[in-house]
């Protein structure tokens with residue numbers, strides 16, 4: 001069992017009307033001048049953004065606005081945000097949106113007190129010692145950024161997508177009103193659940209299998225999400241199941257399902273190159289690559305894949321054929337992905353065959369010019385990454 005630190009300091013304010021507390025919470029965490037950061041159209045269209053602005057005004061909190069965050073958030077807008085915050089004397093950043101908006105907010109928050117180039121943190125060339133406080137009003141359960149220490153940014157110059165984690169970036173609070181997710185399109189709902197399940201699967205498929213409590217929590221969350229997403233796709237305005245998804249999205253990435261185990265993250269690393277290169281939805285990129293990753297690595301801990309098949313995917317355990325049981329678990333996951341409208345290979349993801357040159361370029365980027373490996377259950381060198389991308393071609 002691996003030693004661990006569990007640190008999840010974000011105050012969660014969950015439920016109907018929870019956004020009413022926004023001004024009070026900002027003041028509690030010391031904010032006096034706020035950057036309200038948001039995405040494209042959804043928060044404006046649903047009326048959430050104007051409502052947050054009204055609540056801030058009524059609560060005596062002054063603010064400036066910066067919208068325009070796109071999925072796979074770009075470094076150029078982060079630079080713009082840093083400039084705006086400095087000019088306006090902003091001391092608190094409120095993200096109104098999903099993972100992309102929250103990650104962009106975190107990057108701006110790193111950059112404001114730093115005299116150098118913020119991208120250096122993502123490249124591992126520098127380490128932040130301070131950042132502005134960040135919080136969110138979450139509108140899409142998926143990335144888990146509302147409680148996580150991670151931020152993933154795409155540098156528009158070369159479409160390189162890199163994640164950076166630091167405990168400083170744990171948000172101060174997260175406002176979660178499941179009703180705000182009723183407007184999510186089916187594709188985003190399904191991609192979001194795919195992502196949150198993968199956050200736990202990255203930790204579940206571990207070399208360490210002696211932390212029973214963590215494993216049991218992980219399996220329960222995964223089963224709940226299988227059920228909830230199926231129900232919500234047919235009943236988009238069902239509060240009960242939207243709420244399960246919203247809460248699970250945070251729990252499945254705030255560290256809880258990783259206590260005592262070594263985590264893997266190879267599927268995420270392989271996916272970041274897909275969304276960096278093709279600008280696809282992160283969750284859909286994950287389902288396109290996971291079945292191939294799973295088949296490539298499953299012998300590294302076969303009993304774990306058998307356990308997943310039986311306890312999560314309801315596959316009957318054939319004790320005489322663990323390999324077959326594990327394979328049927330992966331097939332059941334593929335069927336689940338298809339049922340909820342997610343791709344199971346790159347062709348389904350991007351609508352055409354990926355070329356050899358594109359695969360080579362993704363391998364080069366994913367291995368950081370052949371200098372790094374990824375994964376933990378099975379450590380993947382550049383040639384392994386290439387084999388998995390080829391298996392996932394479709």
Ligand code: NZQ
Nearest residue numbers: 039040041042071072098099100139142143145148150183
């Ligand atoms: O831009 P708008 O118009 O708001 O539309 C968004 C966007 O197009 C829409 N949307 C959000 N809430 C909505 C809504 N549409 C209707 N009703 C609502 N209530 O959904 C689209 C996707 O939004 P986005 O924020 O991109 O989604 P998500 O939360 O999945 O974030 C994805 C990003 O997070 C990164 C991913 O790589 C990707 O860049 N990740 C961040 C992590 C972290 N910080 O811990 C971990 C993850 O593994 C992930 O890598």
Ligand code: ZN
Nearest residue numbers: 143195268282
């Ligand atoms: Zn993810």
